[in-house]
Amino acid sequence: MLNITVLVSGGGTNLQAIIDGIENKTVTNTRIVSVISNNKGVKSLERAQKAGIPAECVSPKDYESREAFNEALLSKVNEYKPDLVVLAGFLVAIPKAMVEAYENRIINIHPSLIPSFCGVGYYGLKVHERALERGVKVTGATVHFVNEGMDEGPIIDQRAVYIEDNDTPEILQKRVMEQAEWIILPKAIDDIANGRLEVIDKRVIRK
Ligand code: GRF
Secondary structure (H helix, E strand, O other): OEEEEEEEOOOOHHHHHHHHHHHOOOOOOEEEEEEEEOOOOOHHHHHHHHOOOOEEEOOHHHOOOHHHHHHHHHHHHHHOOOOEEEEOOOOOOOOHHHHHHOOOOEEEEEOOOOOOOOOOOOOOHHHHHHHHHHOOOEEEEEEEEOOOOOOOOOEEEEEEEEOOOOOOHHHHHHHHHHHHHHHHHHHHHHHHHOOOEEEEOOEEEEO
16 A cells, blocks of 8 residues: 655645545555645645545744755654655645655656756746646646756656647646646556566656
């Protein structure tokens, strides 16, 4: 059984896709042992509570410094002893100590085809605004292992989504979520839970 902790910041639609995947058995051999948000009162915490999953908030606002928050976040994650940490719309930089403690055991969903439209400043709606500004015809989502860089870890899976003429950032975000994020993130978890992936020389190989 793969015990996972899901880190969230907002709406939690990716968290919901994982919850639903476990429910409908497209995600197997997996248990969500906790959901941790950096923001209080967000929908993702409600989604966890509704599903009977321990849901907590570790907010930077409650700590004197970023270092103190980082330590509190890592110790909260450690409390649940997860095999895998899933960043599902989590908008906080992962502390180096956590990346080291969970090497190749943290995954992230990013709403573009990395290496396009990623890195510092590319998160949430901003990613889609940049894609529309650049006029790309295809975008999508990427699920990857987290390393010390920003959106630079080994890529597990990607799925493309066509951009349409009258897309707004909001319309595009929704399409990328529905047609890419909510599919490849649960699938990556199922692959990891069933031992189908291996990281060799920073590349993910399907066994
Ligand atoms: C999603 O677009 C995700 O790719 C990005 O944050 C957005 C919100 O995700 N990281 P969610 O609805 O909170 O899962």
